[in-house]
Amino acid sequence: MNNSIIEPWLIMGVFNSILLHEDRPVGSQVQDADVRDFRECLRDCNLAELQIGGREYTWKNGHVYSRIDKVIGNYAWMDKMPTQVTAMDPLLLDHSPLGLIIEEQKDEQKGPFRFYNYLGDHPKFKKGVQADWQITGGGMKGIWRNLKMVRREMQKLNKT
Incomplete structure (x- = not known):
């Protein structure tokens, strides 16, 4: 070879x-x-x-x-x-x-998403997840998109 x-x-x-x-x-x-x-x-x-x-x-x-x-x-x-x-x-x-x-490839590697338990106690947690979790077809791709949206919301909550 x-x-x-x-x-x-x-x-x-x-x-x-x-x-x-x-x-x-x-x-x-x-x-x-x-x-x-x-x-x-x-x-x-x-x-x-x-x-x-x-x-x-x-x-x-x-x-x-x-x-x-x-x-x-x-x-x-x-x-x-x-x-x-x-x-x-x-x-x-x-x-x-x-x-x-x-598509542009970014050199920086993103770190893994970590969910911290205290986020579940945040007053905006439930509303944020419900607002971003709206599967509209697409099978696993739809679920992946929803998880990505929820991740962004959790990252915002973590920063606050």
């Missing part, structure tokens, strides 16, 4: 190929042969497609709608560079431009 450091890198563009059956929501039915070569190429090169939000397709031609515009990166990129990709509305072309947002 090669122990060299793998640098993160990313490719963004029109690949004129689909990876999944869902990549062609409108048009002829996708066959396994349509996706096999591209999927094997990515697997052999240890690459993966970054998830694209926004539009369901990135290219249309008459009655065919496909997601052939892609952002592909290696796993080092995905580990080190939190990235969001959005398919935007096409302006003059038949392709949707892809927007790439690279």
